[in-house]
Amino acid sequence: MKKILIVGAGGQIGTELKIELRKLYGESNVIAADLQSDRNDDYSVQLDAMDASALSLIVNKFKIDAIYNLVALLSARGEKDPALAWKINMGALLNALEVARQYDCKVFTPSSIGAFGPDAPKDKTPQDTVMHPTTVYGICKVTGELMGNYYWERFGVDARSVRFPGLISNSSLPGGGTTDYAVDCFYSAVKGEKFICPIPRDRYMDMMYMPDAIDALHDLMVAPPRPLIHRNGYNVTAMSFCPEELFEAIKKRIPTFEWEYDIDPMKDKISDSWPNSLDDTCARQEWGWNPKWDRDAMIDDMIKVLSAKLL
Numbered sequence: 001m002k003k004i005l006i007v008g009a010g011g012q013i014g015t016e017l018k019i020e021l022r023k024l025y026g027e028s029n030v031i032a033a034d035l036q037s038d039r040n041d042d043y044s045v046q047l048d049a050m051d052a053s054a055l056s057l058i059v060n061k062f063k064i065d066a067i068y069n070l071v072a073l074l075s076a077r078g079e080k081d082p083a084l085a086w087k088i089n090m091g092a093l094l095n096a097l098e099v100a101r102q103y104d105c106k107v108f109t110p111s112s113i114g115a116f117g118p119d120a121p122k123d124k125t126p127q128d129t130v131m132h133p134t135t136v137y138g139i140c141k142v143t144g145e146l147m148g149n150y151y152w153e154r155f156g157v158d159a160r161s162v163r164f165p166g167l168i169s170n171s172s173l174p175g176g177g178t179t180d181y182a183v184d185c186f187y188s189a190v191k192g193e194k195f196i197c198p199i200p201r202d203r204y205m206d207m208m209y210m211p212d213a214i215d216a217l218h219d220l221m222v223a224p225p226r227p228l229i230h231r232n233g234y235n236v237t238a239m240s241f242c243p244e245e246l247f248e249a250i251k252k253r254i255p256t257f258e259w260e261y262d263i264d265p266m267k268d269k270i271s272d273s274w275p276n277s278l279d280d281t282c283a284r285q286e287w288g289w290n291p292k293w294d295r296d297a298m299i300d301d302m303i304k305v306l307s308a309k310l311l
């Protein structure tokens with residue numbers, strides 16, 4: 001990859017991906033696109049991801065050879081307006097695939113644990129199993145995986161994807177996701193505020209610390225194409241926990257931390273339909289996926305970084 005375009009660069013993943021890719025490839029080789037451009041960034045451009053002609057102009061102008069399409073309404077937000085979620089999530093992906101076809105670019109787009117539905121095996125959910133999601137977000141993710149494979153088989157567009165679990169970051173906040181609680185609780189704990197948890201105390205979901213997520217994105221994109229059998233998209237995970245386990249572990253480090261539960265019915269329903277944990281053997285075998293951050297290391301780092309930032 002020589003010239004990279006991040007579409008949705010101002011979001012939870014994009015903010016950190018931009019920094020890491022610029023360290024690897026140089027500032028001018030990573031163009032950051034979002035609805036609003038960043039005036040302090042010389043390589044930031046304004047782009048509405050729904051505008052295919054505008055995307056095409058940017059890809060042509062900067063001679064882009066890899067597009068990271070990170071535009072999406074997340075699961076809980078998507079349920080508030082399913083038509084809009086479909087329009088944005090699928091529209092941005094289709095534009096990225098079509099422009100990639102035109103200019104011979106690679107494409108990365110994240111899939112999610114949300115691509116699975118209630119009938120998939122709950123524990124160690126296999127790479128290949130039934131996928132009947134019950135959210136519009138999940139339906140978009142399954143369709144996105146199929147479209148990625150279709151563009152690869154039919155047009156040779158090198159589209160790749162991973163099924164991300166909940167992503168936990170110390171610098172950028174998620175928004176509209178079902179797994180957001182696992183980030184939000186750290187802000188409450190560090191600020192000395194009581195955390196109100198919208199997810200049931202014993203509901204397990206897979207999670208990952210953002211540095212591992214960035215490694216997953218990069219490692220998959222630079223992997224040689226041929227050994228990639230499950231290119232759209234790979235199960236990846238780093239840890240699985242339920243809210244009560246996470247809060248108890250935080251309390252060991254911040255003894256004043258308090259929490260209570262006020263279950264959000266929509267997030268309850270969504271999280272109940274998702275896996276407890278994924279089996280990521282295929283990613284490990286096909287491109288060497290190997291996460292570095294476990295739950296305790298992630299908690300220590302989150303508290304350290306947020307305490308320095310907020311206190």
Ligand code: AKB
Nearest residue numbers: 074075112177178179
């Ligand atoms: C969400 O909660 O919607 C996302 C996801 C797991 O895809 N974080």
